[in-house]
Amino acid sequence: MKNILMYSSSYCPYCINAERLLFEKGFDVTEKILVDENPAELQKMINITGKRTVPQIFIDKIYIGGFEELRALDLSGELDKILT
Numbered sequence: 159m160k161n162i163l164m165y166s167s168s169y170c171p172y173c174i175n176a177e178r179l180l181f182e183k184g185f186d187v188t189e190k191i192l193v194d195e196n197p198a199e200l201q202k203m204i205n206i207t208g209k210r211t212v213p214q215i216f217i218d219k220i221y222i223g224g225f226e227e228l229r230a231l232d233l234s235g236e237l238d239k240i241l242t
Contacts, residue, residue, distance in 0.1 A: 160241055162187050165203040165214040167194040172225040173213040179225075179232060183241055217241070 162180060164187045166173040177187055193200035193212060200210075207214045207221065215222040217240055222228055231237040 159188075160185055161189070161218050163189045163191070163216040163219075165191050165193050165199070165207075165212050167212050168192055169194075170212050176213045176215060176225045176228050179228060183232075183237070185241060 162185060164173065164176065180187060191199050191203070193203055203212075203214055204210055207223075209224070211224060213224055213228075215224070215228055220240065222231065222240075228237065231240065
């Protein structure tokens with residue numbers, strides 16, 4: 159089972175789409191951190207990724223990026239390799 163960490167917010171359509179894509183691949187987000195509810199986690203996310211937007215996704219501690227990067231990996235077939 160892959161460990162999937164996603165920095166998210168309560169009202170984020172890109173986060174919902176990322177979760178849906180992963181679910182359709184047979185995976186659930188293992189840990190979701192809501193940065194809009196915890197400013198310290200938002201700062202931690204920014205420090206780690208250099209990004210202020212959500213989602214920010216890690217699969218087994220490998221930084222994937224946001225929804226656009228996740229979707230690009232899916233379209234190229236690389237996401238399946240990462241998830242296996």
